[in-house]
Amino acid sequence: MIIKVKTDKKTKVLFNFNFKNIEKISKKYNKLILVVDHNVYKYHSSIFSEIEHVIVVEGGENTKTLIESQEIIDKLLKLGADKNSLIIGIGGGVITDLVGFVASIYKRGIPFGFIPTTVLCAVDAAIGGKNGVNQGLIKNCIGTINQPDLILYDYQFFKSLPEVEFSNGFAEVIKYGCICDTELFDYLESYDLQYFIKSPVALQMVVQKCLSIKAKIIQKDPNDNTIRKTLNFGHTIGHAIEKDLNLKHGFAVSIGMIYASQLSILKGEFTRDELERVSELLQKYELPITENVKSSSVLSLITNDKKKNGGSIDFILLKSIGESEIVTLTFDEIKQDFKKIFNGANSLSFA
Numbered sequence: 001m002i003i004k005v006k007t008d009k010k011t012k013v014l015f016n017f018n019f020k021n022i023e024k025i026s027k028k029y030n031k032l033i034l035v036v037d038h039n040v041y042k043y044h045s046s047i048f049s050e051i052e053h054v055i056v057v058e059g060g061e062n063t064k065t066l067i068e069s070q071e072i073i074d075k076l077l078k079l080g081a082d083k084n085s086l087i088i089g090i091g092g093g094v095i096t097d098l099v100g101f102v103a104s105i106y107k108r109g110i111p112f113g114f115i116p117t118t119v120l121c122a123v124d125a126a127i128g129g130k131n132g133v134n135q136g137l138i139k140n141c142i143g144t145i146n147q148p149d150l151i152l153y154d155y156q157f158f159k160s161l162p163e164v165e166f167s168n169g170f171a172e173v174i175k176y177g178c179i180c181d182t183e184l185f186d187y188l189e190s191y192d193l194q195y196f197i198k199s200p201v202a203l204q205m206v207v208q209k210c211l212s213i214k215a216k217i218i219q220k221d222p223n224d225n226t227i228r229k230t231l232n233f234g235h236t237i238g239h240a241i242e243k244d245l246n247l248k249h250g251f252a253v254s255i256g257m258i259y260a261s262q263l264s265i266l267k268g269e270f271t272r273d274e275l276e277r278v279s280e281l282l283q284k285y286e287l288p289i290t291e292n293v294k295s296s297s298v299l300s301l302i303t304n305d306k307k308k309n310g311g312s313i314d315f316i317l318l319k320s321i322g323e324s325e326i327v328t329l330t331f332d333e334i335k336q337d338f339k340k341i342f343n344g345a346n347s348l349s350f351a
Ligand code: GLY
Pocket: 124, 125, 127, 128, 130, 224, 228, 231, 232
């Protein structure tokens, strides 16, 4: 199946792509350059043996730096990459963020695409054009929004994924259910993580569903001014604790969604029963709902969040399961709310 996502650019998305056809897909370009995560390269080395230009990068959050970008740029220069070349990033969100960033700034932008190899990347990072690198503790501090030309899904890459990577990705899947799709939420409630690990067809359907939800959102708001912000449900606190506690992104977002759901009860109509459902669903997908987080350090990290706006920040809250809203909260308000949620315990817990 092929779909086209139209923003300022048309992104061609191919589901059930077979890597064997990579040369065919890139024949209109003068050069194909693959940038591959080293773990993916290690597990699937034989399939890359026929490709002339492959750059292997370390992977992992620490790779998302300006220095790594410059190293890739040096390699692109040596290979003679130009505006008619195609770069394809193969890996998880770190690789797609990094490759999207390099391709956006190299010679003021050259064509690029992705083959996501993790669930997290397949349902979120690969689509939407956000790319970039970290600066110190600040995630995605430097970057652009530039849509990829291609997204190619070849599920053979998922076969080497450890179980924990499925959980990691399902945090984002559950997020879509929470913010805008009750049906997806209900559907996820009737299964569990092991079901999707054992059923590639069901997994592919869920990936396609998430991609179509995100495509609709970014077509309306590619530049993250309005509705796209709802995709950050669970991410404000998630980003704050991810680096601090060295958590996987989905795990940090899972805890962030619990916090944001609690805040949704404090601020509006979200109910404790709904919070219970969110919590149970996250646990069904083997995600954490609590962590020993210091409220003071979370607060200080939140104030550095790139989405902050003077003394306030846009929080994504739930009106109900499947319906979200953007609420601007001042840091003073957040401090007071934190006190209530943390309940003097100095750590984030859900009881
Ligand atoms: N991952 C959130 C976004 O793409 O906007």
